[in-house]
Amino acid sequence: MYVPRFSAVALTVFALLATSSQSAVAARKKHKAPASLVERNAMRGTPFSTSDEAMQWAAEMAQRREVDAGWVQRTLGEAQLLPTVARLMQPAPAGTPKNWRVYRSRFIDPIRINAGVKFWQENAALLERAEREYGVPADIIVGIIGVETIYGQQMGTFRVIDALATLGFNFPPSHPRAAERQAYFRSELEQFLLLQYKAGTDPFKALGSYAGAMGMPQFMPSSWAKWAVDFDGDGRIDLSRSTADVIGSVANYFRSYGWQSGMPTHFAVDFNAATLDKEALLAPDILPTFSVKSFTEKGAVLSGQALEHQGKLALVELQNGAAEPQYVAGTENFYVITRYNWSSYYAMAVIELGREVKEALPAR
Secondary structure, eight states, X not given: OOOOSOOHHHHHHSOOOOOXXXXXXXXXXXXXXXXXXXXHHHTTTOBGXXXXXXXXXXXXXXXXXXXXXXXXXXXXXXXXXXXXXXXXXXXXXTTOOOBHHHHHHHHXXXXXXXXXXXXXXXXXXXXXXXXXXXXXXXXXXXXXXXXXXXXXXXXXXXXXXXXXHHHHHSOOTTSTTHHHHHHHHHHHHXXXXXXXXXXXXXXXXXXXXXXXXXXXXXXXXXXXXXXXXXXXXXXXXXXXXXHHHHHXXXXXXXXXXXXXXXXXXXXXXXXXXXXXXXXXXXXXXXXXXXXXXXHHHTTEEOOGGGGGOOSOBEEEEEEETTEEEEEEEEOHXXXXXXXXXXXXXXXXXXXXXXXXXXXXXXXX
């Protein structure tokens, strides 16, 4: 979520794509993470109470957020360094080819499709209500939850506070964007502590991904704070056990990012070799930039409903290793899905899983 709320599953398939975060250069000058895995393993289980930097940050965070400093320092002090989490955050080796067919096969499979059918049948009324109130189709919501956690079957086994503290104070220094990524995870740690403090819940019971994402939709703490909703009306938000809250929160997330009801996510696209300027079409990446007119003038060939599209389009390239890439014309709604996880491969997996589940539903 993600990041954007960040998908734990997608993170392990491809390195997480560009995410906005604040600079942490000053913080890194004060504290350097161990440079080697050997040193990290030697620190396995080390509580953050031994880190002067973490304790000072806790005091500053408590003052900034006007919460009990003793509680913040005690809580963070009991969090533990997890070398495995730091290792999992290393980016894929340079030159690792992307392969849409392989990526797709990890998510569009009988296990997820069957689980999705069951989830849809059990929550049909909630999905209809969410689509009615937020304008987000049921198949997109179902696709997200299926890709993220197989409908709650795999929500993560790491203590969220350990994962966020590790990445906030010991992010791998060899990572090409270590400073900004560390700053991002510190901000997520702050949001997590604030959420737990205000709710009066035990911060050590929350489990999630190695990136700190939580619940069926794998919301990061900032996403939880901004977009999670009490869709079942019981006075609390539970993204682990309340499918109503999960469905409503995912729909609210998409609406907040500009989902347009009734707009397709993408169209088929072909090319006119005589006029094709693929470099220009790919230059904006997945950001919808072109009108239908400018898109086709650069050699993209559309047909049917696509020619009537009033919004902007992007040429989305899905690489297939050494084989020929696949292409689609992504709409603004396709781009909205990538706000959940900044990857066109992820967005297509969500779309296609939702479609497969919908087609597998028994006829009514």
